[in-house]
């Protein structure tokens with residue numbers, strides 16, 4: 310059985326400094342590790358002794374069932390404590406404590422994130438969210454009038470708006486393809502992109518995992534296609550990073566943006582932008598940087614005064630995730646997903662889950678559709694009557710409730726949700 314010492318040693322070997330693990334909540338991780346005792350992730354997925362220790366690291370409100378952890382996640386206690394400590398320290402004399410003492414520590418966060426994503430730290434910029442990372446890509450690449458960009462009608466709304474503004478401003482052509490409602494097979498998705506490519510296509514923008522149904526896209530296959538045709542591929546990984554395990558080289562991508570306040574459980578207002586080293590020079594920052602920084606990934610961080618506390622606590626969130634392990638986290642998320650989805654589907658033919666319930670095409674996020682129940686009304690009823698938070702998804706091609714548990718969600722909470730849906734189907738929600 311691994312001891313606390315071996316757990317601490319494994320974190321230290323992975324490059325995590327012990328000071329970031331101070332705080333009582335990290336003791337939960339130590340205890341959890343002893344419960345897991347080197348077992349396979351799938352066998353730990355339903356071990357409530359293990360997950361109870363993990364949930365103790367979060368100061369959540371048990372009167373609420375939060376099944377929208379995809380929108381924005383609560384941060385665990387040690388992450389909050391580190392941020393608050395650094396905010397107070399900054400406030401003593403911001404021009405010294407924030408700028409001189411704390412801000413340089415962003416380099417530790419860059420190193421930790423680069424290690425987790427599998428890239429060089431010199432390719433990793435820290436941003437305030439996925440939107441900032443993605444808009445740097447969309448607005449930062451030189452494109453001329455008539456150049457074409459392919460996106461899907463399941464890309465994130467703000468990115469579509471950014472492309473639209475660029476079309477209005479620069480005269481580029483944005484082609485929006487349908488993925489055919491809830492996305493189909495990997496091959497079908499790749500073929501839809503292939504069919505839309507013309508000699509004018511310069512960029513494809515794709516979400517790694519759609520925020521609508523939780524479908525994990527065939528990024529590597531689309532990357533292969535894009536490389537064959539000499540097209541840049543921008544990946545919006547807002548919901549993917551730290552949700553399930555993958556590395557940059559598994560995807561073979563040159564550009565990747567994500568939020569860190571979703572699945573990494575870092576403070577609100579954190580994200581990253583990865584740009585492959587030889588692409589940095591040609592991608593402009595959104596806020597101007599001096600020419601001397603043209604080749605420097607830090608040019609994307611020239612954003613003026615901002616808190617150092619928020620981004621520095623990313624290091625604590627990385628250590629927290631490392632303590633759980635992404636294989637274990639993904640196995641737990643799939644266990645919780647199947648607990649509600651497969652139960653409800655087995656009970657009624659009115660229930661549909663247009664998310665592939667397997668181990669490769671989805672993880673913790675899935676969409677629930679119930680024949681005869683209006684999405685918005687069901688969302689409102691669950692929240693106002695039962696304090697269960699979900700996400701209503703209304704898309705021209707499908708609709709439903711997006712259900713997103715987290716590492717602190719208990720099976721009992723999932724069962725409360727399942728019972729309420731049963732009740733709604735039986736007696737209505739008027």
Ligand SMILES: Cc1ncc(COP(=O)(O)O)c(C=O)c1O
Pocket residue numbers: 379380438439440441464465516518519520545547548568580
């Ligand atoms: C696919 C996708 N991209 C981008 C974003 C924007 O993330 P943020 O608000 O952190 O910028 C979201 C937010 O939910 C998202 O789902």
